[in-house]
Amino acid sequence: MADPIPYDAHRIPSGAGEIYVRDYAGAGPALVLMHGFPDHLGIYDDLVPYLVAAGRRVVLFDFLGFGASDKPAGAQYSFAQQLGDLKTVVRALNLGTVALVPHDSSGIVGINFAIAHPEQVAGLYILNSAFDASPLAHWPEMIILFADPDLTALAHAIATDTTQFGWLLRWQQGRFAASLPPTQGARFESVIGPLIADNFIRQPGAGPAFAQMTAAFYAELQLNSGRLDLLQALDMPVKVIWGIADPYLTTAMGRERAARFRRGTFHPVAAGHWLQSDEPAQVAREILS
Numbered sequence: 001m002a003d004p005i006p007y008d009a010h011r012i013p014s015g016a017g018e019i020y021v022r023d024y025a026g027a028g029p030a031l032v033l034m035h036g037f038p039d040h041l042g043i044y045d046d047l048v049p050y051l052v053a054a055g056r057r058v059v060l061f062d063f064l065g066f067g068a069s070d071k072p073a074g075a076q077y078s079f080a081q082q083l084g085d086l087k088t089v090v091r092a093l094n095l096g097t098v099a100l101v102p103h104d105s106s107g108i109v110g111i112n113f114a115i116a117h118p119e120q121v122a123g124l125y126i127l128n129s130a131f132d133a134s135p136l137a138h139w140p141e142m143i144i145l146f147a148d149p150d151l152t153a154l155a156h157a158i159a160t161d162t163t164q165f166g167w168l169l170r171w172q173q174g175r176f177a178a179s180l181p182p183t184q185g186a187r188f189e190s191v192i193g194p195l196i197a198d199n200f201i202r203q204p205g206a207g208p209a210f211a212q213m214t215a216a217f218y219a220e221l222q223l224n225s226g227r228l229d230l231l232q233a234l235d236m237p238v239k240v241i242w243g244i245a246d247p248y249l250t251t252a253m254g255r256e257r258a259a260r261f262r263r264g265t266f267h268p269v270a271a272g273h274w275l276q277s278d279e280p281a282q283v284a285r286e287i288l289s
Contacts, residue, residue, distance in 0.1 A: 007022045036106050061085070099125065131224050173193045
């Protein structure tokens with residue numbers, strides 16, 4: 001399934017710039033796939049062909065500050081801004097009811113969209129991701145460095161030194177890769193690792209957005225911990241599809257996430273944090289079934 005699939009590319013105006021969107025034709029409700037802190041929509045390149053082959057409309061976009069979306073100088077990035085990006089895409093493409101597929105930090109955006117607009121969400125397909133201050137999570141060291149206010153000066157010094165930042169990226173990627181079996185590890189090293197590095201190194205890069213978003217991460221987790229009761233009120237089906245070889249977002253955390261929802265179910269996948277790249281066919285089956 002390696003042949004390119006045609007899509008409509010859009011640049012949708014938002015408050016601080018334009019959001020880059022790929023729209024693959026198919027039947028609704030549209031599957032809206034979202035990326036996280038360190039990457040961009042390219043993390044779904046292996047998953048999309050399976051979803052499109054099943055006849056579904058698939059929409060992917062880069063949040064402002066990441067990937068091919070605009071990165072205006074002096075822009076302010078936040079989880080509220082990312083929620084606004086999602087709303088802008090849904091409205092601009094007249095998607096109506098959607099099925100959301102959040103990953104990594106976009107778990108916060110996807111779940112909060114469902115809380116705010118349950119009538120627009122046909123289903124949630126939650127991949128390994130953050131939402132609340134779960135004691136079962138062990139956040140990646142790079143996230144801790146940039147999220148801890150006591151380490152702001154150190155984080156800034158590393159972020160502004162390309163040699164040091166490059167070393168940190170490689171070290172963190174190594175921690176993720178070490179938990180994978182050889183085949184998946186090799187794919188991570190050849191696909192996901194370079195994608196993340198390029199997201200930061202190619203200028204203008206995702207560094208400013210990453211730094212601002214991670215600085216707000218702990219406060220956002222605490223805020224969402226106060227919203228957990230609202231998850232039980234959601235009546236859409238929720239599948240928590242979780243890579244069980246993720247060394248940070250644990251299997252116990254995934255099971256806990258599913259239990260938060262009235263109609264939540266847990267679906268383990270023998271994969272790591274980027275399960276949509278490790279095992280795209282299985283992830284697609286879980287989404288489509």
